[in-house]
Amino acid sequence: LPKLLRETENKDLLVVGCGTGNEIERFVYTAESWTITGVDPSPEMISQALEKFEADENVHLVEGVVSDLDEEKQYGAATLLLVLHFLEDNGQKLAMLQDISKRMMSQAPLLLLDITGNKEQIQQNLQLLRLLLPDGIDETQVAQRLRRIERELLHVSEERLAELCEEAGFEPPVRFFQSSIYMGWITRKKDIISFS
Template sequence: MSDTPADGGTADLVSHFCNPEAVAAYADGPRRFVPGLEALHRMTWLLLAERVPADARILVLGAGGGLELKAMAEAQPGWRFTGVDPSSEMLGLARRTLGKLAARVDLVEGHIDDAPEGPFDAATCLLTLHFLDAAERRRTVAEIHRRLVPGAPFVAAHSSFPQEAAERDLWLSRYAAYAVSMGADVEQTNGACEAVRRSLMTFDPATDTAILEEGGFRDVSLFFAAFTWRGWVATA
């Protein structure tokens, strides 16, 4: 998920992504708002493939839309996936996006507590954690860690950028300029920027790294940086 609900809260997030109009418009959203989205998906499965078996079980939190599921399933025909998302509408979009690949994917409506216990060989959480406040983010990361085999890789990517006022505004202006250059609606983009500006749930990269470590992960390494977005790979 990459679009930003009005206030950034979890309840607002669920209602936003249960809105059929918002879901129908979702397909182009991530590509317009996240520089290098296809490369991020490719790097994600490459990083997982370094350490998981050919028949790996992968947990995908925030799976609505199905874009990363499709990229991983196409690249790795032996992997099976459990995709978790709180929005039934977004899970429906994921099924349509996956097509025949959906045979290798179990889709679960809910949050991390609704995910199977595993253990899983790897996990991903892309464009999702920035919707959670610090306490819920720490808890969610710890619950992901608990469901992984020792040594399993975890890839997380979400909004993370400097939070000092002047720097924050500069990076948000760049976020907006990129989206508009990719064809995003100017009014929608300005609304997304304002929502992020008001939100207390975006952190600087150092804080996000610390949250992953506090959740039990080690060897946390930054592998992706694109304007207001960061991605990390870590080890359970």
């Protein structure tokens, strides 16, 4: 992922849903010097991330959500990996994307990765995923996890994700990755945005 952002001039990165900091590590250990703000609502996750990065003055961690961050601070890039499928498409997904957009510089890139597809696509891709799993995995656990992905996670189609991005003030996203149920995109904040 750092390679996708290597041409970004402003190396001030917002990592939304940073969890325990695994994603942040990829940027910390690149040759480029990023200043990173990670935000996550889970106290346990932030606590683990703090342990990893306590000696790194370029990593700032916030327990909370994007809307808790100062809107005056403008980031040169952002990531949103495996977060949107936990939010309802009842305004929550859009609000998250708008909150990120408000805190990004014009033309700043946003990397997105999520479980994506309509109901039929998800079912077909889960069948393929089951075939790709290594032998020896407990079949009951596999069935439970696949059922959770299908029934509990709040995925949307790629078309809907593109609509949400554009409504939030981003350019149409370009897909750079797909693997069974996961898709990844890069988009940029539009020069001029207005929220209704």
